[in-house]
Each structure stands twice: as C-alpha cells, then as structure tokens.
Amino acid sequence: MNHILYVKNAAQVVTMKGSKEPRAGQSMKDLGLIEHGSVVVKDGIIAFVGTDQEAMDYLKNDKKEDIKTIDASGKLVTPGLIDPHTHLVYAGSRENELEMRLKGATYIEIHKQGGGILSTMAETRKASEETLFDQSAERLDKFIKHGVTTVEAKSGYGLNVKDELKQLHVAKQLNERHPVDVVSTFMGAHAVPVEFKEDPEGYIDLLIKELLPRVAKDKLAEFCDVFCEDGVFTLEQSERILNAGIEYGLKPKIHADEIEAFGGAELAAKLEAVSADHLLKASDQGIQDMANKKVIATLLPGTAFFLMTTPARARRMIDSGMAVALATDCNPGSSPTESLLLVMNLACLTMGMTPEEVITACTINAAHAIDKADTIGSLEVGKQADLVLFDAKNYQILQYNYGVNLVQTVIKKGQVLVQEGRMLDNYQSIH
C-alpha cells in the first residue's frame, strides 16, 4: 500500500499559509500562491508543500513503490473548501414557496403565516433518524463533488427536545460515517414552534433549562446560534440564549440583520461571537463594532440571490478590516444548494469580492469561522490533507468560468474520493 501521495507539479497551489488568525481586510488578498507547486501527503497528513523541484528533492530517499503520484499539471490545487453555515439535516422541500415569492409574498410573510421554517419543522419531526441520515448523506455527496470537505450543520428544524436531539444525533452520525467532516451547531432558537406561539418565553425556558444541558452533556454541538430578527427572536432573547450557551461551553454564532437592521451585528460584537451570519442590513456602526471585536462575517450571497434581495456589503466589511467567510446556507427555504462554487461566483459578481478574497473566505476564514483552523483551511505541513484539484490553470478562472463545476479531484484526509469529477467506486456509499 502506498502511504505517500504526491500531488505533482500543479500550475498553481493556493496554500493560505501563515493564517493563525482569520485573514481580515487587505490580508484576504494573500493566497500564499506557489507556481509549479507540489504537495506531499503522508498517512493523511500534509508532509511537504513547495515547488515541484523542491518536492523531488524531498522525496529522493523514499521508495518509488511507496508513492502514489497524481499529475496535477495545468491544474489549480487549493485546500478542501469549507462551508461554515448550513442547515444540512432536514426533510422535505419547499419549491411551493419559490412560486409564492415569485407572486410577491416575502420570506418573512411566509414565515409569519406558519410556512417557511415551521413547515420544514413538521416534515423533519415526521422523518425517522434513518431517513434524515440518508437524505443528508446525499447532500454531503453533492458537497464533496463541489469540492467541500467540511461543513457546519445546524439543528433548528426539530424545535422540541426529542426532535432537536434527533437532528443533532444525525449530524453526529454523519460526521462519524461520512467522509465529509460535520461540525455541529445547536440552533433550537431558529423559530418559536406553534405549540409555544402564545408563550415564546416558555419555549426559551425549554431551550435554556432542558435542551442546552442535554446538548452540552452529550457533547452534541460546539456552537450555539440564534435567528435574531424582528418577528423571530428579539435582541434581548437572543442575548439570553447565547449567554446560556456560553455557560454550557457552546461558542456563539448569530443569524443577524438578514431582513432588517435589527442590531444583530452590534449584539454579535457585544458577545464577541465567533461569527455573525447573513448581515444583509448590518449598520455602519455594527460593521465597525464587529471589526473591532474580530467577529467573522459569514456572508451568504446565495441566499440573497435566491430571495431576490440585495446582498451584504462585503466591500465595506473588508475595507473596514473585517474577516469575511462565505457559506451556502444550504436549507430548503432560502438557499437550496450544495454548490459553494456558485456561492463563490455570486460573492464575486454580486458583492464585488475579488477572486483572492473569495478563496480566502472559503478556506482559512471558513475554518476560523468554525474554530478548526488548527487542522484545516490551509495547505501547511502537519495539517489534515484535504485538497481539491480544479480543472483551471489559475485561481481567477474559478470566478470567470462561472456556474460550472471545475472540480476534478477531491482528496480527504489523504484519500482520493473524487476523480475526473466522479465519486470513486471505492468510496463505499454509506447510505
């Protein structure tokens, strides 16, 4: 068995090296690019990154039969892409809402009439753990084919003790059994379920007194998230829930200022949240506060596109010194997609992010947004060997040839999972 993987002589290798901190402002432009670069992997870990000349020297004492070589000539190599904001585990679909919105209904109107999140909640409650697992695993397969090797996944379609735990168990199982790494976030505060419509405080009590202790005790999530928005959870309620999460060791994230300038960005800064997400309507003050407190802005331009609304002010955020990450927001209502590549295109073409900033946002900054930058997000010696080879002679082509899946090869922990754009047979489908 070869235990050395030699990815040889790529046109360009994006290393993202030297990113212990999230890349903020101007530093988002630095890709740590190597022309004619090679990567050597030993036992699933990156052992060498440099020019091909240096790689040959590095390998000169290794036996040929121990080395499996992948010729990357003419290709672009990047770290495995990371999606730091998804609602991966759900049942059902909501194509009917697209039609409603095309006829003029808004996302929040549909939500307030009991559709939206609450209709996915009903489907998700009905589904068995096995069904949820199978459907979510299929989504992960699509993610891999689009070059994504790690995703964050939120609960928030169970909205009671039993079904929130069910969603989190599925995410845990996926992490253990599917090659894509899954990082869990508890988002019981995604909506107030119908049975608590008249008593939202009762639901918050249930979240804080019953669910959070269970989630923490069984180590089912690393983060806690809240949909802080007019008509969903108020600023005060969001702060209370996130502070309770912090007491149980869950790091705060927040769905902030998606529909209205509601003060979510300012709250994210006050709580020093790991990330604030959406931010379409974040105020100037909110952006400055977040920059000062080093909150990562996780932007979701696919959601803005699908909801036919103006995207977040990425330029202002980056120019104010913020670190930006990008994510699909994969969910059945506002962003039914697993294509982080399309989201990258949208970030460039609708928010004015440069090709360099876009790649930074989906690699090292995304790794920081899920607190995993010590193991993934860059190609550096000692890190997990998650790599993507793109059919592109330079990194600019990823944004130029838009809407096309240019993924050629995906390597996860040193294992080739996708070759010539297809999932390999030796990847045992687990569902």
Ligand SMILES: N=CN[C@@H](CCC(=O)O)C(=O)O
């Ligand atoms: N905005 C809140 N939550 C999700 C949407 C969930 C849904 O519509 O089912 C989001 O991030 O876009």
Ligand SMILES: [Zn+2]
């Ligand atoms: Zn979301």
